[in-house]
Amino acid sequence: xxxxxxxxxxxxxxxxxxxxxxxxxxxxxxxxxxxxxxxxxxxxxxxxxxxxxxxxxxxxxxxxxxxxxxxxxxxxxxxxxxxxxxxxxxxxxxxxxxxxxxxxxxxxxxxxxxxxxxxxxxxxxxxxxxxxxxxxxxxxxxxxxxxxxxxxxxxxxxxxxxxxxxxxxxxxxxxxxxxxxxxxxxxxxxxxxxxxxxxxxxxxxxxxxxxxxxxxxxxxxxxxxxxxxxxxxxxxxxxxxxxxxxxxxxxxxxxxxxxxxxxxxxxxxxxxxxxxxxxxxxxxxxxxxxxxxxxxxxxxxxxxxxxxxxxxxxxxxxxxxxxxxxxxxxxxxxxxxxxxxxxxxxxxxxxxxxxxxxxxxxxxxxxxxxxxxxxxxxxxxxxxxxxxxxxxxxxxxxxxxxxxxxxxxxxxxxxxxxxxxxxxxxxxxx
Numbered sequence: 001x002x003x004x005x006x007x008x009x010x011x012x013x014x015x016x017x018x019x020x021x022x023x024x025x026x027x028x029x030x031x032x033x034x035x036x037x038x039x040x041x042x043x044x045x046x047x048x049x050x051x052x053x054x055x056x057x058x059x060x061x062x063x064x065x066x067x068x069x070x071x072x073x074x075x076x077x078x079x080x081x082x083x084x085x086x087x088x089x090x091x092x093x094x095x096x097x098x099x100x101x102x103x104x105x106x107x108x109x110x111x112x113x114x115x116x117x118x119x120x121x122x123x124x125x126x127x128x129x130x131x132x133x134x135x136x137x138x139x140x141x142x143x144x145x146x147x148x149x150x151x152x153x154x155x156x157x158x159x160x161x162x163x164x165x166x167x168x169x170x171x172x173x174x175x176x177x178x179x180x181x182x183x184x185x186x187x188x189x190x191x192x193x194x195x196x197x198x199x200x201x202x203x204x205x206x207x208x209x210x211x212x213x214x215x216x217x218x219x220x221x222x223x224x225x226x227x228x229x230x231x232x233x234x235x236x237x238x239x240x241x242x243x244x245x246x247x248x249x250x251x252x253x254x255x256x257x258x259x260x261x262x263x264x265x266x267x268x269x270x271x272x273x274x275x276x277x278x279x280x281x282x283x284x285x286x287x288x289x290x291x292x293x294x295x296x297x298x299x300x301x302x303x304x305x306x307x308x309x310x311x312x313x314x315x316x317x318x319x320x321x322x323x324x325x326x327x328x329x330x331x332x333x334x335x336x337x338x339x340x341x342x343x344x345x346x347x348x349x350x351x352x353x354x355x356x357x358x359x360x361x362x363x364x365x366x367x368x369x370x371x372x373x374x375x376x377x378x379x380x381x382x383x384x385x386x387x388x389x390x391x392x393x394x395x396x397x398x399x400x401x402x403x404x405x406x407x408x409x410x411x412x413x414x415x416x417x418x419x420x421x422x423x424x425x426x427x428x429x430x
Contacts, residue, residue: 001171001174002137002138002141005137005138006112006113006138009111009112010112013110032090032093032107033090033093033106033107036106036107036109037107037108037109037110037115038109038110038115039109039110039112039114039115039116039117039118039119040118041106041118041119041122042106044102044103045084045103045104045106045122046082046103046104047122051080051081051126052081052124052125052126052148053081053082053083053084053123053124053125053126054074054078054081054082054083054084054125054126054127054129054422055084055085055086055119055123055125055127055128055129055148056070056071056074056083056084056085056086056129056130056131057085057086057087057108057128057129057130057131057134058085058086058087058092058096058131059087059088059089059092059108059131059132059134060087060088060089060091060092061089061091061092061095061311061312062210062337062338063087063092063131063132063154064085064087064092064095064096064099065095065210065213065315066131066154066208066209066210066213067085067129067131067153067154067209068099068213069209069212069213069411070153070209070411070414070415071083071085071100073411073412073415074415074418077415077419078422081126081422082104083104084104084105084106084123084125085100085104085105086105086106086107086108086109086119087105087107087108088107088108091272091311091312093105093107094311094312095311095312098312106119109139111136111137111138111139112138113138113142116136116138116139116142116143117142120142120143120146120148124146125143125146125148126148126149126422127148127149127150127151127418127421127422128140128143128148128149128150128151129150129151129152129153129418130150130151130152130153131152131153131154131209132152132154132155132156133152133155133156133157133158133161134152135152135172135175135176137175140175140178140179141175141178143178144178149180149181149421149422149424150178150179150180150181151179151180151181151182151183151417151418151421152179152181152182152183153183153206153209153414153418154183154184154185154206154208154209154210154410154414155182155183155184155185155189155193156184156185156186156189157189157192157193157196158335158356158357158359159356159359160335160356162192162196165196166195166196169195169196169197172196172197173196173197173198174197176193176196176197176198176199177197177198177199179198179202180202180421181202181204181417181418181421182198182202182203182204183204183205183206183413183414183417184203184204184205184206185205185206185207185208185360185410186205186208186360187205188360189205189360190203190204190205204417206410206413206414206417207407207409207410207413208360208361208407208410209410209411209414210338210340211340211404211407211408211409211410212408212409212410212411213315213340213341213344214344215315215316215318215319215341215344215345219316220297221297221313221316221317222316222317222319222320224297224298225266225301225306225317225320226320227298228297228298228299228300228301229264229300229301229306229320231262231302232262232263232264232301232302232303233260233262233263234256234260234262234263234264234322234387235263235264235265235266235320235321235322236253236256236263236264236265236266236321236322236323236324236325236383236387237265237266237268237314237317237318237320237321237323237324237325237342237347238265238266238267238268238324238325238327239268239314239317239318239324239325239326239327239337239341239342240268240269240270240314240326240327240328240337240338241267241268241269241270241278241325241327241328242269242270242271242327242328242331242334243274243331244330244331245327245328245330245331245352246267246269246278246281246282247281248330248376248379249265249267249325249379250281250282250285250287250305251380252379252380252383253265253287253305253383254285254287255380255383255384256380256383256384256387257287257303259384259387259388260387261303262302262303263303263387264301264302264303264304264305264306265304265305265306266305266306266308266317266320266321267282267305267306267307267308268308268314268317269308269309270327270328270337272309272311275293275307275309278307278309279291279307279309282305282307287304287305288302288303288304288305289304289305289306289307290304290305290306290307291307291309292306292307292308292309292310292313293309293310314341315341318341318342318344318345318347319345319347321342321345321347322347322348322386322387322393323347323348323350323383323386323387323393324342324347324348324349324350325349325350325351325374325379326338326339326341326342326349326350326351327352328354328357329351329352329353329354329355330352330353330354330374330375330376330379331352331354332354333354334354334357335354335355335356335357335358336351336352336354336355336356336357336358336362337357337358338358339351339358339361339362339365339371340361340404342400343365343370343400343401343403343404344401344404345397345401346397346398346400346401347397347400348372348386348392348393348396348397348400349365349370349371349372349396349400350371350372350373350374350379350382350383350386351371351372351373351374352373352374352375353373353375355373364403364407365400365403368399368402368403369396369399370396370399370400370402370403371396371400372396
């Protein structure tokens, strides 16, 4: 089965090679870390300790943030064991290097045996930890053959991916059998993994690590913007917006400005490659705009759009919001983004109707009356309703924060579940 998978993977890469060439050479995408992805271990990585290491994989920024406390706690609990972290996206790579140092952060190799084996031989992991739904057959198989324990933490199976996985249960059940421990976000995720063939006794519910992520309160940027916009009576933060949403948000914001002429919208597109296009879109709308990349602390921020064309600063800026909209949810196709960042600051949260990526969190917030679902048609009206009613903002914000705090603790539960895997592994992995 693994030989067939490798052959199909090679064929898929060969067929799609022209597309990848355009992405790398013309658009510059995936150029960062290309050698690392192909199995060349970077010289900056410190070699693993004699007793082996811990390798954590987190795909993108959200996963890096989710496992950050877990990584730190694992290192404290196992001071003699080096902890490494790999990422897939370039933005996550930058964030991980800033947080954990370049000598233990690298790009995830492509799932070819030669690439995977290069890192397994260098890192000699005692435990391989993958966040959410990273089921890479060759990586799991090769790691298992080398004697490493394997855990999937913060595991989830989305509404969209579950039917696809289930159609190929014969394939995924074999892959999932390589995993020693599944720690899921919800009971539904646990049931779905068992339905896909994961051994029932190895699946546990530990909660969502993202409830333990805390953004920096009172950061220098937050204070700088607060001072610069002190004359602005209302601030709307629209975070992680995706293609097609900005037009709808700007149209709604135009209605807001008619009633609240000093209002500011902090607009944060999800993907850095879209910053320029969104800036052009705002300029074409005629609404005044300041770009974060061109703004100097101390300069005044007047009415209009503050375009957050930077990475890693959004979570803290939700602290400034009178009301927050979390993107990827207004139009079909994306499935929504993380609502916990504004929730921890006690901010009223708006989302669109398409939130299947965070279905359980959204349902829980809905049960607690801590979130509001909007459509393109009523977005402007709901924004105005919240901005006009301070007491309503306070109630929704308080319920959001309470919902966030009630579900903390997944990191401690995950750490406790992982420690036996480390104790069970020999001091030296061949």
